[in-house]
Amino acid sequence: NAGVTQTPKFQVLKTGQSMTLQCAQDMNHNSMYWYRQDPGMGLRLIYYSASEGTTDKGEVPNGYNVSRLNKREFSLRLESAAPSQTSVYFCASSGSGQSSYNEQFFGPGTRLTVL
């Protein structure tokens, strides 16, 4: 039981390049999330998926797209990277229903630098 896994762990891009961050969970959770964490700013929600087949914008969706490929996988794509997207990206998942209390489980993060 690996929990939430993310790839890659580190990435350096040049401005204008594109890339996809991958996330997978093996807990049979319905909901998945992408956050970014910048120094001194806590976590900000980029996009989330409440269930397979649905996605919704969070606080800071501009410059990103997401795909909920199936129940396990939720990817985040940067179409044209900008230095302002230098950050640490975390994927999370949670179950649904009262018993789960919406507790979220986090992956180890992807550290992205855009030059």
Place this chain on the structure above:
Amino acid sequence: GDSVTQMEGPVTLSEEAFLTINCTYTATGYPSLFWYVQYPGEGLQLLLKATKADDKGSNKGFEATYRKETTSFHLEKGSVQVSDSAVYFCALTRPAQKLVFGQGTRLTINP
């Protein structure tokens, strides 16, 4: 909307000192409350939680009590260790709603 306010950091203590990190919230209804911990270079881990008023969450010597009358969920530990150095996040959620995080408090424990 819902919000969480945490004590501003950074907080620096000596080993074996008493720790309190304040957290207050604004939410309608009856949220569940959480403390998450982030060790250097890692993702967030759930530290403890409380789902109704007067519940006390506890784990690894940390405790927090859900106080509805003061809308607070302060984190406490009686004797901190160097290994407790981390960033601590208070958070809340309501049924079918997303997690709302505080801004995080960086804690450093000196030997």
